Amino acid sequence: MxxxxxxxxxxxxxxxxxxxxxxxxxxxxxxxxxxxxxxxxxxxxxxxLPFSVHEYGINNPVAKSLWGRVPVTGGYYLLNYQSRTMTSKVLKSLKYDGGVIMAKKLGELMGDELLRAGTLMHCEALIPVPMHPKKELKRGYNPALLIAEGLSRSMGIPVNQSALLKRNATVSQTKKNRLDRWYQTQHSFEAGRDCSSLHHVALVDDVFTTGATAERCLRALYVGGIKQASVMSLAFTV
Ligand SMILES: [Zn+2]
Structure with missing residues (x-):
C-alpha cells in the first residue's frame, strides 16, 4: 500500500x-x-563559468579594493565579472528573472569553497547588503539575501538581517546634483539594533564593482559597534 x-x-x-x-x-x-x-x-x-582563483584573505582583490578606505579583515568572491559575458547573464538572471535557486546554490558553492580552504573566519553573522523594502517588494526578493542563505547552509553561520538597514530608496542618480549624490552616498545605510553584540561579521553582496556600497555598509557597521568585517561577493568586476 x-x-x-x-x-x-x-x-x-x-x-x-x-x-x-x-x-x-x-x-x-x-x-x-x-x-x-x-x-x-x-x-x-x-x-x-569564469571561477575566481583567489582565496579568502586580506590580499583577495575584494579586500584590496577597500585598503585605505575602511578596515577589512578579508575578502572573497566566486566569479570574475565582465559585461556581456556568461557571468553578466547569470547576474542579470539573479537580479531580474527570478534566479532564486541559482542564487542559493552559488552561495552554497561559495561556502563549500571557503570550508575546503579551511577558512572559517571565526565570523558570527552573514549580513546581506540590504535593499530598500519597497524595492525588495517590487522585485520579490533580495539576491544578496539568497546568496547569504546559501552560504549559511554550507558554513553554518547565521544570516542576520537586522544588524544593517537601508535608510532610504535610491532615487535615479542622474536627476540629482553632486551634493545630493554625495549626501545619498554618505547616508544610505545605518546600523541596526543588534549590531553592537557582534564582533566579526561578513558582508554579503551579489556583485562588487567600485566597492562604494561595501565601504558605506562597513562604515555603518563599525559605527554600530562591530570590531571586524569581511566582504563576500558572488562576482567581482575584473
Ligand atoms: Zn547553457
Whole structure:
C-alpha cells in the first residue's frame, strides 16, 4: 500500500513534469532547454563559468579594493565579472528573472569553497547588503539575501538581517546634483539594533564593482559597534 508521503511525492513529481512540459525552462546563458535537475543555468555553461582563483584573505582583490578606505579583515568572491559575458547573464538572471535557486546554490558553492580552504573566519553573522523594502517588494526578493542563505547552509553561520538597514530608496542618480549624490552616498545605510553584540561579521553582496556600497555598509557597521568585517561577493568586476 502506498503511504500518504509517497502519494504526495508522486503527485508533486507529476505536477513538476507537467510544468516542465507546459512551461519549458531554458538556460540563462545558452538558451538550451533545462533538465529538471538543473537550476537556471545548464551544467555545460555552469562548468564554463569564469571561477575566481583567489582565496579568502586580506590580499583577495575584494579586500584590496577597500585598503585605505575602511578596515577589512578579508575578502572573497566566486566569479570574475565582465559585461556581456556568461557571468553578466547569470547576474542579470539573479537580479531580474527570478534566479532564486541559482542564487542559493552559488552561495552554497561559495561556502563549500571557503570550508575546503579551511577558512572559517571565526565570523558570527552573514549580513546581506540590504535593499530598500519597497524595492525588495517590487522585485520579490533580495539576491544578496539568497546568496547569504546559501552560504549559511554550507558554513553554518547565521544570516542576520537586522544588524544593517537601508535608510532610504535610491532615487535615479542622474536627476540629482553632486551634493545630493554625495549626501545619498554618505547616508544610505545605518546600523541596526543588534549590531553592537557582534564582533566579526561578513558582508554579503551579489556583485562588487567600485566597492562604494561595501565601504558605506562597513562604515555603518563599525559605527554600530562591530570590531571586524569581511566582504563576500558572488562576482567581482575584473
Ligand atoms: Zn547553457
Amino acid at each position: 502506498v503511504s500518504r508521503k509517497g502519494a504526495i511525492q508522486f503527485v508533486r513529481g507529476a505536477v513538476d513534469d507537467w510544468m516542465d512540459f507546459a512551461f519549458p525552462r531554458s538556460c540563462v546563458s545558452c538558451g538550451d532547454l533545462l533538465l529538471k535537475s538543473e537550476m537556471e543555468i545548464c551544467w555545460v555553461c555552469f562548468a564554463r
